[in-house]
Amino acid sequence: MKAWRWLICGFVLVGVGLARAHGFDERYDLPLPLPYVVAGACAVVLLTFLATALFARQQRDAPATRWGREFSLAPGWQRLLRGLSLALFVLSLAAALFGSRDPLMNLAPTLVWIVWWLGLSFLSALLGGVWTLLDPWRLMFEWIDLLARRLGRTQGISWGWRWPHALGCWPAVALLLLWCGLEVVAPLATSTVKLGWAALAWTLFNIAGMVAFGRAVWQANADVFARVFATLSHLAPLRLRGTAATADGDAGSVAFVIAMLATVVFDGLHSSAAWTLFETLLRTHVPRWLDTNGIVAGTLGLLAVWLVLLWAYEATARISLTLIRQPTCFALRYSPFGRPGRLMRPAAVSAPALALTLIPIALAYNVAHNFSTLVTQGQRVLPLLSDPLGLQWDLLGTARWNLELTFVDARLTWWVAVLAIVAGHMASIVWSHRVVLAAGVAPRRAAVAMLPLALLMVAYTAISLLLIAQPLSASTP
16 A cells, blocks of 8 residues: 555655744635635545545555664765764854854854754654764764774663663653753743753753763653654655654653654644633643743643643554454454364554654654744754854855745745644555554454544544634634
8 A cells, every 4th residue: 555655755845944933923814714615625535534444454564563664875975974963063153152142143043943953853754864974962962972893892882771661761751851841831942042052961861871871762752852852753755764763662762752743732732822821821720920020831731731732642553453452353364274263363553653744743743733833944054154152243144135024924924834634644544544454454344443433533623723714824713
């Protein structure tokens, strides 16, 4: 079943740009009333489930959670890209600590939040494993480890501590929620100096973790950025040869994928009318002096969104897994000699494997919320590279580069958001069905078992479109 690959590829290509959909002052009059748009999108998602249930067939030997062709780069190109990545990291760190205090005139905020965090997320979904090549912290650790080995330390600099199995990737979950809080609740980008010190702190913390537990173990369980980019690489049609995969079935892996989804949903919710109502209700129970800057409300709201989405998924997935594992879904195998065969249970379908199928939705929400930001703010990279510290330099001759912003309006952003959200949910439904079929579940039983998750996808579609429409559409109340 190759159609799902083209579906995901088309979805990713729709979202090659990223931006905050709620960053416009203008309002867009929809050609149809908003309820019609939401109902139509939900109908498309539901029809995708019906079509998949009718026409999908078992492929027992097909990979269910990974696909794509491998590619390789010559060692010379790899060294060049790694050196460039490390140089940009050092440059952004210097700009944050010693450059202009105006975040719009300083290279660091644009390079960190736009080029690295947003842009590399989409690049990872197109070229799997690219962060393994560009990771400056990994490169620093490997250089220090190589130096230690050449100086006679055969074990390198790693202490080889054993990672607690029960802990899994829960540290990465906590750090991802913290990162979202620094992005939305207490915006770190508004202070270049704080951003620089945060980068230094993460550098020390990250390398210390690699030294204590080993690079591979640490990056799979606690390095939140390595985990995010590796998770998005599951969608990539091209994968860098030799890149390691994440431990998808470890403790906390479901919570991590849901956190990737919840952080973007919260970003959209934080700018909606519903958030104002939430803050108003919270102030009736929390003294105003306890939350003068909205950090308490933001933290509680972020945790609430994550917990609600996690509960909704866990409850729905439990129903689906129960339907899959019922005795009626056993396949009776008969012997060619006329003797009765035995009941064969299909291969187990795990909740983490199904949670991976939510990755297209997380990516779709990123497109929907962040399309205009990447297109508009991303253009600022060229002039800022000529003047990284905001000191009126023109090192590359691009400091006076004219930005083209007129073509990114509310109408374009709205339709990119709608297409991305619908395509993301369609891809998720097709992928989840593929996972179940690859485990050996009969097509009819798979259709019944996947119905609860399909209905959850329909609900996600409606909620996400309503959140997107709130700041953009003049049709919303």
